[in-house]
Structure formats: structure tokens, C-alpha cells
Amino acid sequence: MSHVMDRLAEVVRRQMTPLCVGLDPRLDWLPRTLTAKHSDRVAACEEFCLRVLEIAAAQVGVVKPQSAFFELLGADGFRILRTVMHRARDLGLFTILDVKRGDISSTAAAYAEAAFDYFVADAVTVSPYLGRDSLDPFLEAARKKGRGLFVLVRTSNSGAGQFQDLCCGGKPLYEHVAEAVASWSKENVGALGFGDVGAVIGATRPEELRQLRRMLPGCWFLVPGYGAQGAAAGDVAGAFGSEGLGAVVNSSRGVVFPFQPADVDWEEKVERAMRRSAAELQVVAKMNRISSEIS
Amino acid sequence: MSHVMDRLAEVVRRQMTPLCVGLDPRLDWLPRTLTAKHSDRVAACEEFCLRVLEIAAAQVGVVKPQSAFFELLGADGFRILRTVMHRARDLGLFTILDVKRGDISSTAAAYAEAAFDYFVADAVTVSPYLGRDSLDPFLEAARKKGRGLFVLVRTSNSGAGQFQDLCCGGKPLYEHVAEAVASWSKENVGALGFGDVGAVIGATRPEELRQLRRMLPGCWFLVPGYGAQGAAAGDVAGAFGSEGLGAVVNSSRGVVFPFQPADVDWEEKVERAMRRSAAELQVVAKMNRISSEIS
Numbered sequence: 405m406s407h408v409m410d411r412l413a414e415v416v417r418r419q420m421t422p423l424c425v426g427l428d429p430r431l432d433w434l435p436r437t438l439t440a441k442h443s444d445r446v447a448a449c450e451e452f453c454l455r456v457l458e459i460a461a462a463q464v465g466v467v468k469p470q471s472a473f474f475e476l477l478g479a480d481g482f483r484i485l486r487t488v489m490h491r492a493r494d495l496g497l498f499t500i501l502d503v504k505r506g507d508i509s510s511t512a513a514a515y516a517e518a519a520f521d522y523f524v525a526d527a528v529t530v531s532p533y534l535g536r537d538s539l540d541p542f543l544e545a546a547r548k549k550g551r552g553l554f555v556l557v558r559t560s561n562s563g564a565g566q567f568q569d570l571c572c573g574g575k576p577l578y579e580h581v582a583e584a585v586a587s588w589s590k591e592n593v594g595a596l597g598f599g600d601v602g603a604v605i606g607a608t609r610p611e612e613l614r615q616l617r618r619m620l621p622g623c624w625f626l627v628p629g630y631g632a633q634g635a636a637a638g639d640v641a642g643a644f645g646s647e648g649l650g651a652v653v654n655s656s657r658g659v660v661f662p663f664q665p666a667d668v669d670w671e672e673k674v675e676r677a678m679r680r681s682a683a684e685l686q687v688v689a690k691m692n693r694i695s696s697e698i699s
Numbered sequence: 700m701s702h703v704m705d706r707l708a709e710v711v712r713r714q715m716t717p718l719c720v721g722l723d724p725r726l727d728w729l730p731r732t733l734t735a736k737h738s739d740r741v742a743a744c745e746e747f748c749l750r751v752l753e754i755a756a757a758q759v760g761v762v763k764p765q766s767a768f769f770e771l772l773g774a775d776g777f778r779i780l781r782t783v784m785h786r787a788r789d790l791g792l793f794t795i796l797d798v799k800r801g802d803i804s805s806t807a808a809a810y811a812e813a814a815f816d817y818f819v820a821d822a823v824t825v826s827p828y829l830g831r832d833s834l835d836p837f838l839e840a841a842r843k844k845g846r847g848l849f850v851l852v853r854t855s856n857s858g859a860g861q862f863q864d865l866c867c868g869g870k871p872l873y874e875h876v877a878e879a880v881a882s883w884s885k886e887n888v889g890a891l892g893f894g895d896v897g898a899v900i901g902a903t904r905p906e907e908l909r910q911l912r913r914m915l916p917g918c919w920f921l922v923p924g925y926g927a928q929g930a931a932a933g934d935v936a937g938a939f940g941s942e943g944l945g946a947v948v949n950s951s952r953g954v955v956f957p958f959q960p961a962d963v964d965w966e967e968k969v970e971r972a973m974r975r976s977a978a979e980l981q982v983v984a985k986m987n988r989i990s991s992e993i994s
Contacts (some may be wrong), residue, residue, distance in 0.1 A: 472813070532828065
């Protein structure tokens with residue numbers, strides 16, 4: 405069984421870009437060519453997601469379906485999310501299931517089972533507020549199955565600092581969480597030096613990203629906030645370690661909905677938006693330079 | 700449209716107990732009389748949940764389905780959870796959907812829509828780590844529909860203190876969260892003086908419960924940790940304000956699974972366990988004394 409973060413590095417290297425495609429489907433934004441074809445919008449949503457996955461698989465190594473937008477569709481949405489996760493896996497994509505769960509003991513174990521067994525996620529996002537023992541059931545399940553976690557450390561919303569910046573013993577709360585994540589991650593390190601617990605760190609504060617990169621050299625970062633949320637590619641430069649590894653940068657709306665519902669060429673627009681973001685981030689991560697040095 | 704916490708007070712008063720029945724169904728623990736009757740265990744689970752609801756509705760005012768145990772069953776579980784939530788509402792029960800979600804902007808709005816529209820929850824549990832702006836979409840939806848939130852403040856797991864007890868500016872993180880909850884709750888106060896944002900506070904530290912009661916006189920508490928999790932009824936005495944209001948005390952396994960799968964009289968055992976816990980908490984909340992004073 406390969407280490408989860410070695411598998412992540414492998415797909416990022418293979419596609420030569422740290423871009424992660426965030427799949428947040430919205431019924432109102434679906435292309436009309438699909439809604440016209442199906443009797444209900446949920447079926448159109450499923451086809452949309454699967455077509456976006458095909459386009460993504462040609463260009464990136466990582467996708468991050470956002471559970472909320474599937475849960476919103478009820479039981480059908482849950483079924484579609486499962487189909488999407490399995491298809492992504494079949495396409496060779498590394499899947500991060502974005503659920504930000506956080507609960508205790510047997511409840512946490514139930515969430516872990518849902519994420520890793522039902523949805524076959526490679527990694528899952530979790531919340532740290534309840535402390536390490538609340539993450540143990542997730543970690544146990546992940547380690548048994550070769551999967552991983554991304555723990556919320558510093559989020560990308562403008563009000564993130566309300567609690568995350570509270571100064572506790574000379575440093576902000578998020579640094580305490582970061583140190584904990586670094587220590588948990590060291591418990592199971594892969595061949596490339598990265599542990600199986602990563603950190604979610606928003607792109608919206610470049611200096612913090614740099615500082616956290618120094619603090620957590622053995623942790624992969626999942627970086628939201630790039631694209632539609634406001635951060636530019638240059639803002640995430642500090643997230644990468646050597647060889648352009650150590651971070652995946654998520655874009656959702658910017659690459660999945662770069663079209664109007666009436667556009668018949670929506671697939672080309674998605675393909676182009678992904679290609680542009682993938683290339684932009686390749687440069688920022690210096691993966692193009694590294695590749696030319698290798699070749 | 701009545702205020703959500705006035706409705707909560709009404710059902711608690713009507714049943715004269717602050718007991719909240721936590722619905723965490725587990726396939727392995729279902730009564731054999733039900734698993735034998737159905738071709739699949741998911742159908743048995745659904746019947747089990749609905750029968751437990753009927754028993755609960757005769758004795759308590761509040762139920763708290765735990766989403767994780769339904770999600771574990773996939774799309775079927777999501778469908779059952781919806782059926783359970785709607786049935787609970789039809790039976791006059793106040794429903795707290797325990798999901799502990801926490802995410803930002805449109806994602807938070809999607810979770811809120813799922814909770815309040817698809818699942819028709821009266822209230823939903825949320826995590827504070829991302830700050831107030833992450834809760835705004837939940838609050839907006841709740842206020843539009845007359846629903847409420849319970850924010851994690853102090854959880855009942857043994858490792859809860861790892862971050863929640865970190866001292867920030869002379870007081871622990873959980874007190875900062877508690878103060879924020881108190882302030883958010885004041886934005887929409889019902890006739891009985893309680894705001895629409897409650898707090899999740901574990902039963903496992905009686906002195907903290909008392910202290911938080913003093914700090915948050917206008918907030919309902921959702922108190923986990925009583926029963927199978929280890930806290931006794933006496934431990935939660937500090938959670939109540941005057942007239943026995945201000946707190947609902949959750950028991951899950953202790954009242955929903957007080958039997959062995961082979962027991963044919965499982966329904967009587969559930970009914971007895973609920974009656975015992977309901978009465979025990981009625982005494983602790985002094986609702987029996989208040990009632991006799993009124994009558």
C-alpha cells in the first residue's frame with residue numbers, strides 16, 4: 405500500500421501542476437445544453453460533474469468535490485457524489501473530499517467510514533476545534549487504508565482571524581493548530597518526507613503561507629482562495645517546497661464555471677480555464693523550470 | 700412565525716423534561732425482530748428510527764439525529780434521515796440536526812439550505828473555528844425561516860482542552876467563543892429572553908457548565924455527555940436557568956440502545972430508559988418542583 409502523500413506527489417508531478425479542481429456544482433449555473441437534455445436538473449448535474457471530471461483528468465492530478473453542494477440535492481446528491489468520487493478514482497485522480505467534519509469517538513469513526521469506504525476518498529478535510537482525540541478515529545481509518553487528512557489551520561475567509569488569530573501564549577491559535585498538525589503528520593511519513601496529515605491554509609495572506617511553509621516542511625498544504633475567491637497565482641508562491649511539491653492550490657468556480665449557461669462551447673471554456681490555471685500555477689511552483697532541469 | 704427558542708421552551712415545558720433523545724442508529728445493534736422482518740438492514744434501520752421517534756414523542760420534546768450515522772449508509776441513509784426529520788416534526792418534536800458543519804460563504808449557505816429546507820431542522824449544530832462570517836449564511840437562513848443554531852463551545856471529549864483551553868488574553872479559547880455566541884444570540888431574542896444562537900457545552904465538567912451558564916444567561920445549551928458518555932444527571936444541574944429552562948441534555952446510546960439485539964421487548968426497554976432519564980433530568984432541572992408550585 406503506497407503512502408497517501410507519495411501518491412499525491414506522483415499525480416502532481418505527472419501533470420506538472422499543483423492545481424486542484426474544486427467541484428462545487430450549482431444547479432442554476434449548469435449549461436443549458438445539459439439541462440435541456442435531461443428531464444430533471446439532478447441528472448443534468450450528474451452528467452455535468454462527470455464531463456468536468458473527464459476534462460480535469462487530462463490536465464490535473466487532484467480534484468476536491470465539496471460535499472455541501474451535493475448534500476443540498478438530498479439523497480440524489482449523495483448518490484451523485486459517490487459516483488463522482490468513484491469515477492475520479494477510476495480516472496487516476498487523487499480525490500480530496502471536502503467535508504470539514506469534526507466530531508468525537510464513534511461519530512468521528514462513522515464520518516471516516518463514510519469518507520473512506522462509501523466515497524473512497526484519498527483524503528478528507530477535517531476541523532481541529534475538538535482536539536486530537538476527535539481526529540483519532542479519522543487517523544486510524546486513514547492509516548489502515550492508506551488515506552490522509554487535511555486539517556483546517558488558517559482559512560481563506562475575511563473573518564477567519566476572529567478565533568484563529570487570538571494570541572495564546574505569544575502566538576496565534578492557528579500556529580498552535582499548525583504545530584499540532586506538524587507533530588501528527590510526523591507519525592506516518594512517506595518516501596518523499598511528507599506525513600499523512602496536511603493543512604488547509606488560505607491563499608489570501610501570502611506572508612502567512614510562507615511562514616507556515618517554514619513551520620511545516622513535512623506537510624502538504626491544501627490552499628483554497630485562489631481564483632474566484634480573490635488570490636492571484638503569485639500569492640501562493642510561498643506554499644511550495646522544493647521541486648514544486650508540498651501544496652495543491654484549489655480553484656472551484658474559476659475553472660468549473662467559466663461560462664454562461666447559454667454557452668454551447670462550455671466544455672472548451674472549462675478546458676481552457678483549467679489549462680490556463682494549471683499553467684499559471686506550474687510557473688509559480690517552478691515545476692516548469694524543474695522539469696526542464698531534469699530533462 | 701414563532702421564535703425558535705420559544706418553540707424549544709414550549710416543548711420542554713410541555714413534556715416537563717430537558718431530555719433530548721439522540722438518534723445515532725447503528726446497523727449492528729438493531730433488534731433482531733426488525734432485521735429478520737426486512738430484506739435489508741437499511742430498511743430495518745428506517746423502521747427502527749421511526750419506532751424510536753414514536754416512543755420519544757410520548758415523553759420528550761426534543762430529538763437530535765446524528766447525521767454521521769445516516770451518512771454512513773450512503774444515499775439511503777440520507778433519504779432515511781430526511782424521513783426521520785420530517786416525521787419528528789410531524790410528531791411535534793423539536794429537531795436538532797447534529798452535523799457540526801463549518802464552512803464559508805456559498806458553501807455554508809448550501810449546508811444551511813440542506814439543513815433547514817431538505818431536512819426541515821429546527822436547529823443545527825455548527826463549528827466556530829472559521830469565525831462569525833462563516834456562520835452568517837447559517838444565521839441568515841435561520842432567521843428567515845425561524846430556525847436556530849447551536850455553536851460548539853466546550854465539547855465533551857476528554858481531549859477537548861487541547862485547543863479549547865488554550866489561554867488567550869487571560870481566558871481560555873472556549874470563553875472567547877462563548878462570549879461571541881452570547882453576542883450573536885442577542886441579535887434575535889424571543890419572548891422568553893433566549894436568543895437564536897445556542898451553545899454546545901459538554902456535561903463532563905460541571906463547574907464549567909455553571910460558569911458558562913452565568914456568562915450566557917440568554918443562550919440555550921445543548922449538553923452532550925450525559926448517560927453512556929459518562930456524566931451523571933447531577934453533573935448537569937448547573938446548566939439550567941430559572942424554571943428549568945435554558946438547557947437540553949442529550950442521551951443517545953443510553954436511551955436508544957438499552958437492549959440487546961435478541962431482546963423481543965426492546966421497545967419497552969427503550970420506553971423505560973427514556974422515562975427514567977426524562978424523570979431524572981426533570982428533577983435535576985427542578986421542573987417537578989416548579990410544576991407543583993404552579994399547580
